Amino acid sequence: MKIGSEILSSLKISSSDRVNKAEFCCSPRTILSVPVVGAGLSGLTAARDLINAGKSVVVLEARDRVGGRVLNAHLANGGITELGAEFVGPTQDRVLNMISTLGLKTYDTYNVGNDVLWHNNTRGTYFAGASGIPPLDVPSLLQAAAVEEALDSMAATIDVSAPWTHPSALDWDGMTFGYWLNSTISLSPARFLLDLFSTSVFSAESEELSFLYVLSYIASAGNETLVGTVERLINTQDAAQAQRVEGGTQLIAIKLAESLGLENIKFNAQVRSITKTSDGYDIGGNYPVSAKQVVVAMSPPLASRIEYYPILPASRDQLTQRMPMGSIGKAIAIYETPFWRSQNLTGQALSDDGIVRATFDNSPSDASFGALMGFIEADEMRQFDAQSEDAVKAAVLQDYVKYFGPEANNITEFVLQRWDNEQFSRGGPVAYGPPTLLTRFGPALKQPVGGIHFAGTETAPYWTGYMDGAIRSGERVAQEILETN
Amino acid sequence: MKIGSEILSSLKISSSDRVNKAEFCCSPRTILSVPVVGAGLSGLTAARDLINAGKSVVVLEARDRVGGRVLNAHLANGGITELGAEFVGPTQDRVLNMISTLGLKTYDTYNVGNDVLWHNNTRGTYFAGASGIPPLDVPSLLQAAAVEEALDSMAATIDVSAPWTHPSALDWDGMTFGYWLNSTISLSPARFLLDLFSTSVFSAESEELSFLYVLSYIASAGNETLVGTVERLINTQDAAQAQRVEGGTQLIAIKLAESLGLENIKFNAQVRSITKTSDGYDIGGNYPVSAKQVVVAMSPPLASRIEYYPILPASRDQLTQRMPMGSIGKAIAIYETPFWRSQNLTGQALSDDGIVRATFDNSPSDASFGALMGFIEADEMRQFDAQSEDAVKAAVLQDYVKYFGPEANNITEFVLQRWDNEQFSRGGPVAYGPPTLLTRFGPALKQPVGGIHFAGTETAPYWTGYMDGAIRSGERVAQEILETN
Numbered sequence: 001m002k003i004g005s006e007i008l009s010s011l012k013i014s015s016s017d018r019v020n021k022a023e024f025c026c027s028p029r030t031i032l033s034v035p036v037v038g039a040g041l042s043g044l045t046a047a048r049d050l051i052n053a054g055k056s057v058v059v060l061e062a063r064d065r066v067g068g069r070v071l072n073a074h075l076a077n078g079g080i081t082e083l084g085a086e087f088v089g090p091t092q093d094r095v096l097n098m099i100s101t102l103g104l105k106t107y108d109t110y111n112v113g114n115d116v117l118w119h120n121n122t123r124g125t126y127f128a129g130a131s132g133i134p135p136l137d138v139p140s141l142l143q144a145a146a147v148e149e150a151l152d153s154m155a156a157t158i159d160v161s162a163p164w165t166h167p168s169a170l171d172w173d174g175m176t177f178g179y180w181l182n183s184t185i186s187l188s189p190a191r192f193l194l195d196l197f198s199t200s201v202f203s204a205e206s207e208e209l210s211f212l213y214v215l216s217y218i219a220s221a222g223n224e225t226l227v228g229t230v231e232r233l234i235n236t237q238d239a240a241q242a243q244r245v246e247g248g249t250q251l252i253a254i255k256l257a258e259s260l261g262l263e264n265i266k267f268n269a270q271v272r273s274i275t276k277t278s279d280g281y282d283i284g285g286n287y288p289v290s291a292k293q294v295v296v297a298m299s300p301p302l303a304s305r306i307e308y309y310p311i312l313p314a315s316r317d318q319l320t321q322r323m324p325m326g327s328i329g330k331a332i333a334i335y336e337t338p339f340w341r342s343q344n345l346t347g348q349a350l351s352d353d354g355i356v357r358a359t360f361d362n363s364p365s366d367a368s369f370g371a372l373m374g375f376i377e378a379d380e381m382r383q384f385d386a387q388s389e390d391a392v393k394a395a396v397l398q399d400y401v402k403y404f405g406p407e408a409n410n411i412t413e414f415v416l417q418r419w420d421n422e423q424f425s426r427g428g429p430v431a432y433g434p435p436t437l438l439t440r441f442g443p444a445l446k447q448p449v450g451g452i453h454f455a456g457t458e459t460a461p462y463w464t465g466y467m468d469g470a471i472r473s474g475e476r477v478a479q480e481i482l483e484t485n
Numbered sequence: 486m487k488i489g490s491e492i493l494s495s496l497k498i499s500s501s502d503r504v505n506k507a508e509f510c511c512s513p514r515t516i517l518s519v520p521v522v523g524a525g526l527s528g529l530t531a532a533r534d535l536i537n538a539g540k541s542v543v544v545l546e547a548r549d550r551v552g553g554r555v556l557n558a559h560l561a562n563g564g565i566t567e568l569g570a571e572f573v574g575p576t577q578d579r580v581l582n583m584i585s586t587l588g589l590k591t592y593d594t595y596n597v598g599n600d601v602l603w604h605n606n607t608r609g610t611y612f613a614g615a616s617g618i619p620p621l622d623v624p625s626l627l628q629a630a631a632v633e634e635a636l637d638s639m640a641a642t643i644d645v646s647a648p649w650t651h652p653s654a655l656d657w658d659g660m661t662f663g664y665w666l667n668s669t670i671s672l673s674p675a676r677f678l679l680d681l682f683s684t685s686v687f688s689a690e691s692e693e694l695s696f697l698y699v700l701s702y703i704a705s706a707g708n709e710t711l712v713g714t715v716e717r718l719i720n721t722q723d724a725a726q727a728q729r730v731e732g733g734t735q736l737i738a739i740k741l742a743e744s745l746g747l748e749n750i751k752f753n754a755q756v757r758s759i760t761k762t763s764d765g766y767d768i769g770g771n772y773p774v775s776a777k778q779v780v781v782a783m784s785p786p787l788a789s790r791i792e793y794y795p796i797l798p799a800s801r802d803q804l805t806q807r808m809p810m811g812s813i814g815k816a817i818a819i820y821e822t823p824f825w826r827s828q829n830l831t832g833q834a835l836s837d838d839g840i841v842r843a844t845f846d847n848s849p850s851d852a853s854f855g856a857l858m859g860f861i862e863a864d865e866m867r868q869f870d871a872q873s874e875d876a877v878k879a880a881v882l883q884d885y886v887k888y889f890g891p892e893a894n895n896i897t898e899f900v901l902q903r904w905d906n907e908q909f910s911r912g913g914p915v916a917y918g919p920p921t922l923l924t925r926f927g928p929a930l931k932q933p934v935g936g937i938h939f940a941g942t943e944t945a946p947y948w949t950g951y952m953d954g955a956i957r958s959g960e961r962v963a964q965e966i967l968e969t970n
Contacts, residue, residue, distance in 0.1 A: 170692075173692070174661055174663045174664060174667075174691075174692035175660070175661060175663075175664045175667075175692075176659060176660060176661060176664070176920050178659045178660075178920075179659060179660045179661070179664055182659075205921060205925075206659075207655075207658070207659035207660075207920050207921050208920065208921045208925075272757075301806045304789075304790065305789065305790050305792075307790075311906070311908045311911075313870065313871055313906075314812070314867070314870035314871070314903070314905035314906055314911070314912070315867065315870060315871065317905075317911050317912075318809060318810070318812060318867070318905060318911065318912055321786045321808075321809035321810060321911070321912070322809045322919070323806075324803060324806035324807045325803070325806060327799070327803060379925070382799070382800065382803070382925060385798065385799035385800060386798055386799070386800065418799070420799035420802075420803060421796070421798075421799055423796045426796075426799070426802050426803065426806070427799070427802075427803055427806070434807070434919045434920065435661050435663075435692050435693065435919065435920060436690060436692050436693045440690075440693075440864070440867060
């Protein structure tokens with residue numbers, strides 16, 4: 001697996017073009033209208049709209065690649081696999097539109113046959129379609145369905161642009177989602193399903209999350225005309241996991257970057273300070289620039305690691321102290337073929353045990369090889385963050401054999417991405433809200449500070465935490481800047 | 486009020502000695518055994534023990550003064566007042582011992598007469614001693630007492646060095662303190678008392694705190710022989726607010742710094758990076774040094790703003806993303822005399838309304854002038870963080886008049902310290918634990934990473950959040966280093 005160099009070469013950037021710390025320490029500052037900090041989808045989208053409006057823009061990226069939490073890996077067999085955000089689905093209008101505009105193609109996530117359920121040390125299978133029902137006892141299934149319905153109906157009352165204005169906001173934001181589940185669910189198989197919802201959507205245990213934040217996140221899984229639902233978050237068919245992108249989702253970021261003009265993106269250009277001057281800002285770091293305004297397109301916890309002069313208002317700083325990244329990894333086992341398909345399995349498994357508790361068929365659309373992807377999330381990821389890659393691999397394959405049989409051991413390659421250990425992510429997929437975050441600090445998420453504007457999927461009213469939300473936030477921040485000029 | 490320059494002159498450091506960024510950018514690194522990052526009480530204590538053991542030490546302090554969250558202000562009337570940590574009390578053995586060793590004197594916090602209670606827009610007074618009872622209805626008082634007893638008895642079962650090992654740890658750490666109060670307290674006056682406990686001890690609303698963290702903090706309010714209790718946290722007599730220090734608590738830090746040799750402390754020496762080398766660490770910033778080991782004596786949320794190469798383990802980084810500072814300010818109104826004393830009032834008030842909900846008599850021991858100190862905490866502080874000092878002053882004096890009568894308007898000076906707005910604090914008094922912090926990340930609080938050792942009051946088993954805890958953490962970290970060498 002080669003990540004950095006492959007991506008760089010796909011962007012036609014030679015290593016001699018890379019920004020070098022010493023080289024730039026004393027060079028004169030470039031004067032721009034709006035630099036953008038971060039070449040993830042939010043930053044690149046903001047840059048696109050600002051450039052189209054005639055602004056001079058440079059995207060300053062700490063990594064040697066574009067995409068942020070969206071990342072392709074190149075496999076030994078010549079294919080690719082996705083280590084970060086991977087799926088798109090209905091109501092994700094902005095990312096679907098961008099995919100189409102950039103000339104990329106989507107295809108349906110493989111979803112033919114049965115899903116696997118591993119529960120109480122027993123393996124079962126069930127039809128994967130909308131009518132499929134996990135093999136759990138009926139009272140538990142009814143209870144889980146009732147809880148889901150309750151979540152949806154509460155979520156439907158939330159204003160996704162200002163969840164803190166809800167009449168019950170203080171109450172809901174004062175309790176953990178886990179505690180609400182404790183007081184609502186009596187049957188352990190129902191609780192298992194809801195805990196899996198928490199870890200697979202947020203990469204956080206239910207006890208880490210504010211109940212208001214969870215309701216707000218459910219509400220955000222839609223668009224201006226369709227309110228979000230639990231099903232649209234968790235399902236494959238007609239939901240957030242419905243489709244994939246030919247060639248891998250990082251192509252969205254790469255093609256978007258190419259369309260901006262590659263000279264407008266500076267790599268290895270970590271920003272370390274943003275200093276107000278008499279007429280704008282000096283952006284300090286490996287590639288110093290000066291500008292009237294600046295877009296910070298980073299997750300809140302990482303944005304706080306830039307030094308701001310003068311310091312940011314307490315509301316913004318204390319927000320960033322309180323909004324952590326989830327704990328997430330992706331493990332992808334590569335096979336000669338997607339062998340599970342011949343067993344009438346989708347490759348999707350749900351489990352109450354092991355390091356991997358949710359899997360997907362990550363094979364390419366032509367099934368030229370097989371790929372089983374497993375999410376490692378929350379407590380499981382934290383348990384394995386410091387362990388060797390071999391230890392993780394052994395634990396993952398042990399689970400895959402439980403779910404898909406002994407053939408799961410016959411891998412040709414094993415790819416592991418632990419986002420918790422990435423310097424410029426330190427977790428994933430999204431910075432989440434613990435109790436009291438939204439009611440006390442919510443407005444500071446996207447409130448500009450002078451000429452400093454904040455983007456990132458965390459600031460989006462729809463599809464917070466997804467590629468679609470990142471793109472929406474980039475569009476919003478560009479509009480915000482253009483309206484004030 | 487002059488803070489920085491006065492303190493600097495008291496430390497006999499001229500401004501030409503101050504470290505200047507440009508001056509040090511290219512100077513050769515100093516080679517040391519153990520640099521200490523942060524000249525608060527924890528860092529200074531660690532430096533003291535390391536120097537006494539023969540190590541070469543420099544304390545690198547970003548501010549132009551020692552003390553961190555301990556700070557004297559010099560008043561126009563020639564006196565001083567305390568803007569940060571202020572009180573000491575029984576079982577705070579380490580800080581009491583240090584005060585005595587440094588030749589400083591303590592005196593009893595003024596506590597003669599009656600306290601004021603402002604509740605439901607009504608002012609009442611009640612005897613301030615141990616037998617005093619706030620004028621609330623008896624059922625509420627009984628309920629509050631029962632809750633306090635329950636908290637104490639649960640706290641008594643906690644191992645303060647490892648709260649996450651308690652049999653109920655997962656359950657307690659999965660709920661907010663506010664939610665536990667919701668399910669335990671039915672009477673609103675009782676809830677008022679417990680909410681005031683939360684804001685005045687943690688500078689956080691009860692909904693921000695993990696219930697396990699609260700129990701652990703209560704347990705920590707003692708020493709190796711006396712388990713902590715709610716009363717020892719909140720009371721004046723025989724408790725954490727029992728005594729004050731002649732000349733102000735910052736004298737502890739100043740005299741400790743003098744005892745180390747002032748040449749061993751570098752001011753304006755913000756550390757920006759800690760980089761592992763083949764045989765130790767390079768400490769980058771305004772005063773670059775190299776060393777085998779390093780002590781980071783900072784609160785977790787600020788320690789994360791240093792860049793570490795290689796990056797810190799996920800367990801440590803994600804801890805720092807999840808442990809925010811409380812929101813706190815102190816407002817001190819200065820008067821010709823402590824006029825409330827002639828009304829048989831202690832100067833202590835508790836309130837359910839206004840910007841200030843807990844006050845103390847902050848006059849000096851000789852009562853040569855009067856000083857009323859009010860804490861501004863949690864939601865109240867956040868509401869006023871961005872407002873003008875005049876607006877805060879007006880709101881504070883309005884409260885003081887409610888509590889102590891119209892004479893409270895006759896101030897000679899008004900001193901305000903908003904810790905949320907301090908660049909090198911960004912809140913206070915302590916970084917607290919939201920739900921799941923201790924059970925998922927607790928061990929990372931003081932676990933060294935290679936030769937990087939962590940101090941700070943947040944890491945102390947006793948008197949976490951207090952000066953005593955800071956000193957304990959400095960002693961522990963020095964011992965940790967000396968034992969490995």
